[in-house]
Amino acid sequence: MSGFQINHIAIVVSDLSNALGFWRDALGLPVGRLEQNDTEQVEIAFLPVGGAEIELISPTSGETGVGRYLAKTGGGLHHLCLEVPDIDAALKSLADAHVELINAAPNTRDDGTRYAFVHPRSTGGVLLELYELPVPKAEA
Amino acid sequence: MSGFQINHIAIVVSDLSNALGFWRDALGLPVGRLEQNDTEQVEIAFLPVGGAEIELISPTSGETGVGRYLAKTGGGLHHLCLEVPDIDAALKSLADAHVELINAAPNTRDDGTRYAFVHPRSTGGVLLELYELPVPKAEA
Numbered sequence: 001m002s003g004f005q006i007n008h009i010a011i012v013v014s015d016l017s018n019a020l021g022f023w024r025d026a027l028g029l030p031v032g033r034l035e036q037n038d039t040e041q042v043e044i045a046f047l048p049v050g051g052a053e054i055e056l057i058s059p060t061s062g063e064t065g066v067g068r069y070l071a072k073t074g075g076g077l078h079h080l081c082l083e084v085p086d087i088d089a090a091l092k093s094l095a096d097a098h099v100e101l102i103n104a105a106p107n108t109r110d111d112g113t114r115y116a117f118v119h120p121r122s123t124g125g126v127l128l129e130l131y132e133l134p135v136p137k138a139e140a
Numbered sequence: 141m142s143g144f145q146i147n148h149i150a151i152v153v154s155d156l157s158n159a160l161g162f163w164r165d166a167l168g169l170p171v172g173r174l175e176q177n178d179t180e181q182v183e184i185a186f187l188p189v190g191g192a193e194i195e196l197i198s199p200t201s202g203e204t205g206v207g208r209y210l211a212k213t214g215g216g217l218h219h220l221c222l223e224v225p226d227i228d229a230a231l232k233s234l235a236d237a238h239v240e241l242i243n244a245a246p247n248t249r250d251d252g253t254r255y256a257f258v259h260p261r262s263t264g265g266v267l268l269e270l271y272e273l274p275v276p277k278a279e280a
Contacts, residue, residue: 026237076265097166125216
């Protein structure tokens, strides 16, 4: 094991109900939870798939990154998120290799997840998110 | 558990060596194996990530689907492959829901994996591959 895991695949959709009509109703994936994020101006459906998730992201504004992606492409595969064991080490290794980082230092979500994005220009066209998950409290 | 798993994420790249310079050398993913597939006119690097794989696919011809995708987009996230417990049942459910299937019936790889593609027109822009893995011989 390398310590890497796929955390999620994000798919930008124009309409969450339509998207759930395919992914949940026709294909049969379970829906873990639904989230309305007014700060990021998106609605998200989280669909667990094994230990990973498919995230269906529907922008509620055309002014955000995902809103512009939807307008440009009509929707589709948006980004890949990989869990790494040590995000500081990963970002240093990428910077040393002259990889273009969207976030040179990680941000932290409310749940303690540390994350950073790598620019598609350095990955061959893939918007890549890196996660370092928080250590569970029992182990902290 | 729903029986669904992410099997692989396929990324189309223009040059496999350059792509490995990012995914293997800078990011640190292991490379499981390299394959040259003359029938499909592609070279593929398989990078295991947890129980799934990232497949870096480099077309050796502009006349194939991935060759045209590369010419049109410059490369990037190409398709998502999900393992399903019963591909015949999945395809019947999708057809009943009027989902457009690229393969109405599954094809079978040499290793016994049965697979079919779902058209991006029915998924909100995602080329989706479904796999039903062969039953291991010890259980057959």
